[in-house]
Amino acid sequence: MFTHSFALLISLLAIIISSKKAPLNKTFGYYRAEVLAAFINGLTIILSIAWIIYEAVERFLNPNIIDIKTAMIVAIIGLIINIITGFILMKGDKNNVNLKSAFIHMLSDALSSVAIIIGYVIIYYTSWYFIDIILAVIVSIVIAKWAIDILRSSINTLMETSPLDITEVKEFIERNKNIIEIHDVHIWEITQDMYNMTAHVKIDKNHLDNYEELLHHLNHDLKEKYKIVHTTFQFEW
Ligand SMILES: [Zn+2]
Ligand SMILES: [Zn+2]
Numbered sequence: 225m226f227t228h229s230f231a232l233l234i235s236l237l238a239i240i241i242s243s244k245k246a247p248l249n250k251t252f253g254y255y256r257a258e259v260l261a262a263f264i265n266g267l268t269i270i271l272s273i274a275w276i277i278y279e280a281v282e283r284f285l286n287p288n289i290i291d292i293k294t295a296m297i298v299a300i301i302g303l304i305i306n307i308i309t310g311f312i313l314m315k316g317d318k319n320n321v322n323l324k325s326a327f328i329h330m331l332s333d334a335l336s337s338v339a340i341i342i343g344y345v346i347i348y349y350t351s352w353y354f355i356d357i358i359l360a361v362i363v364s365i366v367i368a369k370w371a372i373d374i375l376r377s378s379i380n381t382l383m384e385t386s387p388l389d390i391t392e393v394k395e396f397i398e399r400n401k402n403i404i405e406i407h408d409v410h411i412w413e414i415t416q417d418m419y420n421m422t423a424h425v426k427i428d429k430n431h432l433d434n435y436e437e438l439l440h441h442l443n444h445d446l447k448e449k450y451k452i453v454h455t456t457f458q459f460e461w
């Protein structure tokens with residue numbers, strides 16, 4: 225429950241910060257706050273896996289301590305809270321990595337609650353105490369997969385990995401007959417759907433008078449086709 229509110233708080237803070245107007249020296253704005261939040265939420269989900277396993281082992285080692293009926297009620301209340309928050313989060317933008325990380329957190333909590341409830345029911349009727357550990361391992365594998373997805377996409381953005389296929393964009397630009405080739409290409413994502421690009425563009429010397437029109441077309445085409453909203457090109461000949 226503690227990590228539950230923590231994940232929501234981190235995501236909410238990130239939404240507030242990223243919508244703030246950034247001071248002059250923060251030239252890329254505060255947009256990355258949401259990517260950082262997703263990264264932190266991804267990490268805490270991974271940490272919660274250790275907790276899930278620890279709790280299952282603890283229940284297995286001290287089976288007499290648990291009062292199954294009370295534990296069931298706690299698990300069911302937890303599940304209901306998770307489902308409600310999950311539904312609220314589902315209304316948000318599905319491509320937003322920050323909201324997605326909070327949603328995955330809720331989903332992970334819900335899944336472990338379901339596993340605990342199923343475990344209790346099985347233990348209640350069969351006294352198979354080991355079932356708890358088996359379920360915890362299955363849940364952990366599923367949750368780890370979700371968390372790794374979140375971590376991978378947030379790390380890619382933080383490491384300035386190109387969200388587009390560099391070779392494809394290069395070939396697309398070089399299809400223009402006035403452009404000989406482009407090099408030193410950088411494409412990065414500031415935050416979701418906000419792509420930037422810089423490159424050196426070698427142009428045909430004989431068509432230098434077309435320079436302005438060429439630049440205009442280049443920017444227009446890249447925005448239309450690849451959603452690259454900001455470019456800086458250095459022309460060479
Ligand atoms: Zn460069
Ligand atoms: Zn160059």
Ligand SMILES: [Zn+2]
Pocket residue numbers: 454455
């Ligand atoms: Zn500019």
